[in-house]
Amino acid sequence: SEDAKHALMLHMGEVHNKVTGACSEYFEKFRRRAYVTPKSYLSFIAGYKDLYGRKLSEVKVLADKINSGLHKLFEAKADVNKMKGELAIKNADLAEAQKVSANLLKEISAGTALAEKEKQKVLVIVEAVTKKANEIDAVKQDAEKDLAEAQPAMDAAVAALASITAKDIGGLKALKKPPDIIKRIFDTVILLRMFPLEKVGWIENKGEMVLEGSYVIAVKMMSDSKFLDALLNFHKEQINDETV
Secondary structure, X not given: OHHHHHHHHHHHXXXXXXHHHHHHHHHHHHOOOOOOOHHHHHHHHHHHHHHHHHHHXXXXXXXXXXXXXXXXXXXXHHHHHHHHHHHHHHHHHHHHHHHHHHHHHHHHHHHHHHHHHHHHHHHHHHHHHXXXXXXXXXXXXXXXXXXXXXXXXXXXXXXXXXXXXXXXHHHHHXXXXXXXXXXXXXXXXXXXXOOOOOOOOEEEEOOEEEEOOOHHHHHHHHOOOOHHHHHHOOOHHHOOOOOO
């Protein structure tokens, strides 16, 4: 502004006068003259301006560096605050995850204990089943052994059955008083074929009491034209403990 320029001009004039006074004082002390002309004063001011400009540039460079550093510090502070917020959220998530993990661990532990109990139960069942299977296998082996021992008798019975003819059946039907052994045989055939029996009764035969049998039903059974075929094609697998 104009006021600032006027004040600067007054200041420079005052400084010039003081310098002139200092030169006079210098002469009186050292008897040597030092001249300060307006031109040398202006040259001094020019040197001062140059020095001031250089120092100002250095200060500006330093200020720019400081401002840049401060800017980075502020950015770092903002980043740190942001990271603190994110860290707080992640800590909350981590706490929740830890809670869930702890509950899951408890469930897994409980499930593991339950699975171990069930495993023990299964082992007991497997042991019982294995024992039962061994018992069944032993029974099977005994049965196969018994079957092997009975097979010759079965084969002989099948061969004997195959040798019976229709004429033999006719002869049996014609018997008025068949021997008890014949009655017992036909009672057995009736049982194996699951035909109905007559009411069980006892009769005296040669001083002994014997079953009367169901020979009347046997005669009716033999009257069937397919009787022999039924015997030959009889499913031996149907014989069980009850029929025996």
